[in-house]
Amino acid sequence: MNRPSFLPHLAVRRPITILVTLLAILVIGFVAYQQIPLELLPSGFSPPFLGVWTPYRNASPQEVEEQIARPIEEQVRTIPGVRRVNTYSSNNGCWTWLEFTPGTDMDVAYDLLRDRMERARAQLPDDVDRYYLRKFGRNDTPVIFLSISLPESVEDPYFIVDHYVKRPIERIDGVANIEMFGAFEKVLQIQIDQNKVQAYGINMFDLMNRLRKDNFALSSGWVSEGGKKFLVRSVARFKSFEEVKRIPINAYGVTLGDIAEVKYDVPKRDWYQRINGKPAFKLEIHKESLANSVALTRKLRKIIQEDIIRQPQLAGAEVNILFAEGDFIEESIQNLINTALWGGLFAIIILFFFLRQLQMTLIMMVSIPLSVLIALIGMFFMGWTLNTVTMMGLMISVGMVVDNAIVVLENIYHRRNEGLAAREASIWGASEVALAVIMATLTTAIVFTPMLIIRDESGFFSFYLKRIGVPVIFALLGSLFVALVLIPLATTRLSSRDPAPEWRLISRAKAAYQRSLKFVLAHRLDTVLAILALIAITFGYLMPHTKKVDSTSGNANDFRLIFDLPGNFSMDEANAFFKEVEDTIFAHASQYRVKAVDTGFRKQFGRVRIFLKSTRHTQWYHTLYYGLRRLLGIPAPEEMTRDEIIADLKKRIRLKPGIEMRTTWRGPAEAGGEGSISIMLYGDDTGRLMELAEEVKRRLRQIPGVYSVETDQESGNDEIQVFLDREKMARNGLNPNQVAFGIMYSLRGINLSRFQTRDKEIEMRIQMNEADRANLLQLKDLKFYSAGGRALPLSAIARFNVERGLGEIPRENGKTF
Structure with a gap:
């Protein structure tokens, strides 16, 4: 070749320029390394799914479908980009899941969903006071799990945890939201005594309507006085619990306290939460999208030690961090760094073995971290984070970035051995292979280019593959700069002309x-x-x-055991079963490396989440050591892996008849099983589908080889259907709406306007005493008053039928299946 390449010639002839450029790279790289956020997984990916949970307790799935699911479906299907709308109506409320077309702006979709839900509220039942929207991005999962155990002497645990633990944490910069579990807020409960209501002849329907309209503050306009304008506000709020008891309910001086027990207490619990076998609260802390998980974890530990546990109200309390993503990130990143360092060290050893020159090997040592640093700078200015995925890309590049430097350095070394001067050998040695190095680098980088442009339906794979491919491409381009600029300059100062044998x-x-x-x-x-x-x-x-697997089932240091319990299980039986599960885990706590056990359950469902301590031996030489011992048949005290712990627990836990255990959130119907087939019927009429399902079930049983056919209806609860007689009600001056709502008020209860104090609002709930609504006879004896004032039992104006109800009513795009 007649002319040297531009970059090697510039590097050798303008060393000051190159040194200043190198210094700038080092300074910017140091700033990027210090400022780049650390995360477990990349943020910024929002799957095309949104969800809405609308609670509506103590209701039948049919009622939830009719009054909640259908009105919500009508509104949310008008959101642009919606591909599929699924609703699941149960006896506790309705889940609504929305799937959007790829490319939909999920932030805009979230705002539109909130708008549609506000429109739907006008069609929902009056006692539906709130709903919960759910996104499914990385930042919508909790990054810290915190447990709080309080002494039994604490009168209002919810208030203490909310004011002295939750609120101080919410003030930490970077905390977006905190969800609290196992906490039950005290409620002002008004428990109506049915016998006293009948004795005083109180019309419950009228009483409920009066109480719902009481306890308010209303703007009433303005008046002028003395040249000033005064706003008028009518205030009729309760000032004390005693005032609630003194509410008059008829003209004879009977008060609410005469027919009901008014108490400020925790309502009856249907969910139990334990941490390490003891009743406890659990806080799930979510971070803001741009917050640093590691820094947030450090701030949390600091405020717990310096502020929270020093509060006198928390004397005797135990506050523990069950899981902190920041700790896991630091450990994961450190493991990746150690792996990269070991890989780099082995690469240097191999280079020294072949080059046989210490000075040449030292030059090669610089190329690896410098190329990675250039990739880190690119990631920083793109707004990315340093996480396990991007670190994986950097690790892949460690073994590739030395290729260019090896080729250039070896050719420079060859020209030096031929007798050229140091400067000339550096220029011509690099120039001769410059085109080959550039082409080799570009062809390698082009292999990773499809990762940047690949498109999949959900966007999941393209998002994560891009986080692997871009660091590799940046590192390769950085290695090209190092090979053609820094290596020629360095060899003019450090290389030796003496050939090694x-x-x-x-x-x-x-x-x-x-x-x-x-x-x-x-x-x-x-x-x-x-x-x-x-x-x-x-x-x-x-x-x-x-x-191959299609999903993972948790982080490396925790896992879940999910249990579906039979419908005839009582709360005591559920409690006893989960106590046995906890005892099994605690009996092998040291073997399993158990850090904490989080248990939550109700009658027919429960989950146990086991948090594990970090493994002590994570380096490659530990794995090699124990592998060699196994190969030679020498016993070694190895720690159990997460999968081995799960497998061992499955063998040790004794499942009672009817209990099913799994390790993923997918239910038995979703997970399927060998030898099972699912058949779905779609239609507009849920009742008609139930009839058809029974006919399909009957016909399938006649097929040879089929030994079991089950329908969704078999997982439901028995329900009492009350059929109102319109003629009898009309003769007594009653209407169906009055009777139906009277039943609902008595059994389900309703929420009244909140009781306001100086520091908080207290929920008020009125309902019939539990002892007066325990069986069918009491329901039949529920009194309603005719137009003439005569008390009529419900059995006089209605007939009753007991049938098997649905456990859940699923719908897709407006059709039940």
Whole structure:
């Protein structure tokens, strides 16, 4: 070649410029390393799904479907970009799931969903006072789990935790939201005594309507007085619990306290929460999108030690961090860094083995961290974070970034051995291979380019593959800069002209390579057939037999056990079962490396989440050491892996008849099983579908080989259906709405306007005493008053039927299935 390449020539002829550029890279790289956020997984990906939970307790699935699911469906299906709308109506409320087309702006969709839900509220029942929207991005999962155990002497645990734990944490910069579990807020409960109501002849329907309209503050306009304008506000709020008891309910001086017990207490619990076998609260802390998980974890620990546990109201309390993503990130990042360092060290050892020059090897040592630093700068200015995925990309690049430097350095070293001066050898040695190095780098980078442009339906794979590919491309381009600019400049100062003697092992390896090359060239057809055979074996046998999974089931240091309990289980039986599960786990706590056990359950469902301590041996040499001991048959005290712990627990936990256990949130119907087939019926009429389902069930049972056919209806609860007689009600001056709402008020209860104090608002709930609504006879004896004032039992104006109800009513795009 007649002219040297531009970059090597510039590097050697303008060393000050290159040194200043290098210094700038180091300074900017240091700033990027210090400022780049640390996360467990990349943020910024919002799956095209949104959810809405609308609670409506103590209701039948049919009622929830009719009054909640259908009105919500009518509104949310008008959101642009909606592909599918699914609703699931149960006896506790309605889940609404929305799937959007790829490319939909999920932030805009979230705002539109809130708007549609506000429109739907006008059609929902009056006692539906709130709903909960759910997104499914990385920032919508909690990053810290905190447990609080209080002494039994604390009168109002919810208030203490809310004011002295939750609120101080909410003030931490970077905290977006905190969800509290196992906490039950005290409620002002008005428990109506049915016998006293009948004795005083109180019309419950009228009483409920009066109480719902009481306890208010209303703006009433304005008046002028003395040249001033005064706003008028009518205030009729309760000032004390005693005032609630003194509310008059008829003209004879009977008060609410005469027919009801008014108490400020925790309502009856239907969910129990325990941490390490003790009643406890659990806080799930969510971070803001731009917050640093590691810094947030450190701030939380500081405020717990310096502020929260020093509060006198929390004397004797235990506050523990069950899981902190910041700790896991630091541990994961440190493991990746250690792996990269070991990989770099091995690469340097191999280079020294072949180059046989310490100075040349030292030059190569600089190329690896400098190329990675350039990639880190690119990630920082793109607004990305340093996480396990981007670190994986950097790790892949560690072994690739030295290739360019090796080629350039070896050719410079070769020209020096030929007798060229240091400067000339650096310029011409790099120039001769510059085009080859550039082409090799670009062809390698182009392999990762599809990761940047790939598109999949959900966007999940393209998002994460991009986080792997971009760091590799940046590192490769950085290695090109190092090889063509820094290596030529460095070799003018450090390289030696004295050739090192070739080691015998290298000479033998070269000779073996030459013999292999001659054989391949002499047997070309055989070589091609061997390569084709290897390809066939790889794609025909190895790939199909490689195990594949479609999802993961938790972090590396925690897992869940989810239990579906039979419908006839009582709360005491559920409590006893989960106590046995906890005892089994605690009996092997040291073997399993158990850090904490989080248990939550109700009658028919429960989950146990086990948090594990970090493994002590995570380096490659530990794995190699224990692998060699296993190979030689020498016993070794190894720690159990997460999968081994799960498998061992499944063997040890004794499941009672009717209890099913799984380790994912997918239910038995979703998870499926070997030898099972699911058939779905779609239609507009839920009642008609139930009839058809029974007919399909009958016909399927007649097929030979089918031993069990089940429908969704079998998982439901028995329900009492009250059929109102319109003629009898009309003769007594009653209407169906009055009777139906009277039943609802008595059994389900209703929320009244909140009782306001100086520091909080208290929920007020009125309902019939539990002892007066315990069985069917009491329901039949529920009194309603005719137009003439005569008390009529419900059995006089209605008939009753007991049937099996649905456990859940699923719908998709407006059709039940």
